[in-house]
Amino acid sequence: xRVRSNLGKGLCFLLATxxxxxxxxxxxxxxxxxxxHENSMHQSRPAxxxxxxxxxxxxxxxxxxxxxxxxxTRTITSKTIFxxxxxAGELYIGYRFRQLEVREYxxxxxxxxxxxxxxxxxxxxxxxxxxxxxxxxxVSLKPAGTAAGAARAGAWPRALYGAGLLRLWADNLYAxxxxxxxxxxxRKTVLEIGRAIAAGRREPPPPRLALAxxxxxxxxxSLQHDRLCFFRSYLxxxxxxxxxxxxxxxxxxxxxxxIASYRTPAQxxxxxxxxxxxxxxxxxxxxxxxxxxxxxxxxxxxKAAVPAGSGGNREILxxxxxxxxxxxxxxxxxxxxxxxxxxIAGNFLNQATKIAGDMEESxx
Amino acid sequence: xxxxxxxxxxxxxxxxxxxxALAASLPAYALQPKRGPRSSMVVLVRNQxxxxxxxxxxxxxxxxxxxxxxxxxxxxxxxxxxxxxxxKPTDIVGLVATPHLNPTHGExxxxxxxxxxxxxxxxxxxxxxxxxxxxxxxxxxLIALPALKAHWLTGLxxxxxxxxxxxxxxxxxxxxxxxxxGEIWNMPHVKGKTRLVLVDALRPLCxxxxxxxxxxxxxxxxxxxxxxxxxxxTICLKIIEEKRRALRxxxxxxxxxxxxxxxxxxxxxxxxxxxxxxxxxxxxxxQDSLV
Numbered sequence: 001x002r003v004r005s006n007l008g009k010g011l012c013f014l015l016a017t018x019x020x021x022x023x024x025x026x027x028x029x030x031x032x033x034x035x036x037h038e039n040s041m042h043q044s045r046p047a048x049x050x051x052x053x054x055x056x057x058x059x060x061x062x063x064x065x066x067x068x069x070x071x072x073t074r075t076i077t078s079k080t081i082f083x084x085x086x087x088a089g090e091l092y093i094g095y096r097f098r099q100l101e102v103r104e105y106x107x108x109x110x111x112x113x114x115x116x117x118x119x120x121x122x123x124x125x126x127x128x129x130x131x132x133x134x135x136x137x138x139v140s141l142k143p144a145g146t147a148a149g150a151a152r153a154g155a156w157p158r159a160l161y162g163a164g165l166l167r168l169w170a171d172n173l174y175a176x177x178x179x180x181x182x183x184x185x186x187r188k189t190v191l192e193i194g195r196a197i198a199a200g201r202r203e204p205p206p207p208r209l210a211l212a213x214x215x216x217x218x219x220x221x222s223l224q225h226d227r228l229c230f231f232r233s234y235l236x237x238x239x240x241x242x243x244x245x246x247x248x249x250x251x252x253x254x255x256x257x258x259i260a261s262y263r264t265p266a267q268x269x270x271x272x273x274x275x276x277x278x279x280x281x282x283x284x285x286x287x288x289x290x291x292x293x294x295x296x297x298x299x300x301x302x303k304a305a306v307p308a309g310s311g312g313n314r315e316i317l318x319x320x321x322x323x324x325x326x327x328x329x330x331x332x333x334x335x336x337x338x339x340x341x342x343x344i345a346g347n348f349l350n351q352a353t354k355i356a357g358d359m360e361e362s363x364x
Numbered sequence: 365x366x367x368x369x370x371x372x373x374x375x376x377x378x379x380x381x382x383x384x385a386l387a388a389s390l391p392a393y394a395l396q397p398k399r400g401p402r403s404s405m406v407v408l409v410r411n412q413x414x415x416x417x418x419x420x421x422x423x424x425x426x427x428x429x430x431x432x433x434x435x436x437x438x439x440x441x442x443x444x445x446x447x448x449x450x451x452k453p454t455d456i457v458g459l460v461a462t463p464h465l466n467p468t469h470g471e472x473x474x475x476x477x478x479x480x481x482x483x484x485x486x487x488x489x490x491x492x493x494x495x496x497x498x499x500x501x502x503x504x505x506l507i508a509l510p511a512l513k514a515h516w517l518t519g520l521x522x523x524x525x526x527x528x529x530x531x532x533x534x535x536x537x538x539x540x541x542x543x544x545x546g547e548i549w550n551m552p553h554v555k556g557k558t559r560l561v562l563v564d565a566l567r568p569l570c571x572x573x574x575x576x577x578x579x580x581x582x583x584x585x586x587x588x589x590x591x592x593x594x595x596x597x598t599i600c601l602k603i604i605e606e607k608r609r610a611l612r613x614x615x616x617x618x619x620x621x622x623x624x625x626x627x628x629x630x631x632x633x634x635x636x637x638x639x640x641x642x643x644x645x646x647x648x649x650x651q652d653s654l655v
Binding site: 163 | 379538579581
């Protein structure tokens with residue numbers, strides 16, 4: 001399988017100092033400084049959010065199977081990400097992105113393996129990137145003999161593999177390891193590189209907002225764990241569930257949000273799932289303002305019914321694709337889309353607001 | 365798109381009122397005369413031998429596919445005649461390929477370059493014209509050569525998006541402004557120059573584009589071409605949508621929806637986005653053509 005990437009296309013990037021036999025690099029947010037040689041392992045440590053403990057370094061092996069790590073490291077910042085991936089950078093900027101480190105493994109006679117390590121401000125942001133697509137084979141990146149369950153974070157895997165691409169979430173790091181051609185050997189190598197990336201890194205739980213999503217809603221709706229996405233940007237929301245090309249919910253990096261699908265066993269695949277969206281805004285004021293924006297643009301028929309305040313707003317109404325309900329409580333806005341009845345919309349709001357309320361209390 | 369304008373939402377799609385909402389949300393073009401009936405032809409040529417082991421391109425097969433495609437688009441009796449009907453030897457011909465992130469196969473660009481030279485277009489008159497507005501200004505004729513892929517920001521990132529850098533301000537056409545992509549095709553340095561749209565559908569990407577994700581790539585082994593960019597884009601869209609449905613076994617609409625396709629038709633009058641107005645001429649491998 002040949003997957004063409006933008007490798008070697010003369011793109012704008014920063015170069016880490018290469019060296020013969022391997023040079024470790026250590027990075028911070030303001031630049032790159034040469035590190036020290038370390039037993040054929042290549043090491044990097046990015047800047048982290050001050051709220052987090054220092055990130056564990058990533059030590060990439062100098063060689064895996066027939067593949068050898070190239071000396072060159074490219075470091076992509078938010079200023080250069082569009083040169084590296086025009087049209088895709090918004091995905092990462094839509095989370096709290098710090099920097100991207102790109103490495104390559106090369107092997108004579110076979111295609112390269114691309115390693116992209118996205119350093120994010122928090123574990124939540126890295127989880128969010130993985131949550132955009134839960135497809136693929138859940139794989140354990142633990143050393144052999146470790147219980148397979150350790151590879152999961154509750155209901156969600158920490159690493160997914162499919163057709164040559166490994167995606168993983170390890171603390172505040174999201175990584176993509178891509179074999180240009182998938183073979184048995186490349187799969188083993190990709191997974192080995194993934195183990196090196198994940199080794200020694202913390203395994204925080206998923207974002208609280210993801211964990212807070214109700215597992216069930218009456219009468220028999222169940223959360224589809226593989227259809228849950230944590231995000232901050234309306235662009236990411238639109239890639240999961242399109243609402244509007246405009247930012248009608250005032251989303252941004254200071255907000256955090258989760259959207260998930262719910263289905264009943266009898267519903268079948270052809271009927272739309274209920275979508276439950278929970279957003280936490282940085283303040284009650286911004287939450288109230290966002291609700292006002294949403295109602296004005298998405299539910300203009302309810303415009304007059306929305307008070308200016310932020311406390312206790314709750315409405316359920318019928319629109320073209322079913323019943324939609326929303327409730328605002330403090331900084332938390334909950335919206336249920338495509339509910340089959342008013343009663344079910346109410347059930348979703350009851351569940352979500354109770355759990356979200358608990359979460360907010362614990363937060364405060 | 366400000367709040368003073370009509371804000372397009374999901375509800376417009378459910379209601380089937382996207383056309384009106386688009387017109388209201390793009391006021392500069394809202395007064396376009398009502399669209400009349402249109403008719404366009406799109407040529408689909410496939411050959412399952414186009415890609416071999418490791419997805420390597422069989423250049424001989426691909427060159428024959430290019431000839432089959434261009435002769436059907438132009439109704440010419442030979443490849444040389446076809447290219448000559450599109451370009452004069454004095455033309456400066458710009459080949460506008462997708463440069464990276466699931467790029468147009470280099471073998472396809474080279475096959476077209478060789479065919480043009482064989483048809484009598486001087487090699488010195490051919491240029492890689494992907495880039496800023498000056499690239500388009502320097503050409504008297506263009507061939508749009510995008511690769512077929514879904515795009516997480518615009519739904520589809522193929523024909524209409526291929527000229528985004530000709531705008532001189534690509535970021536003005538991202539996110540909520542992607543519906544305006546058709547506007548670029550009407551810019552003075554671009555308008556009327558595109559003689560052929562030829563999409564590389566050898567190995568499309570049906571989700572998570574533009575970053576490569578091999579789970580969503582497959583060997584379609586096709587070329588899709590025509591002179592109506594919107595009609596070609598519409599057929600591309602249909603193929604992507606059908607592949608997504610087949611992968612999941614349930615409706616899996618592109619998200620966000622590719623607003624730029626309908627807008628290119630209804631707002632910018634570049635061609636037709638109605639399947640009922642498009643005649644597809646098929647040639648070659650028919651299995652799983654998806655359209």
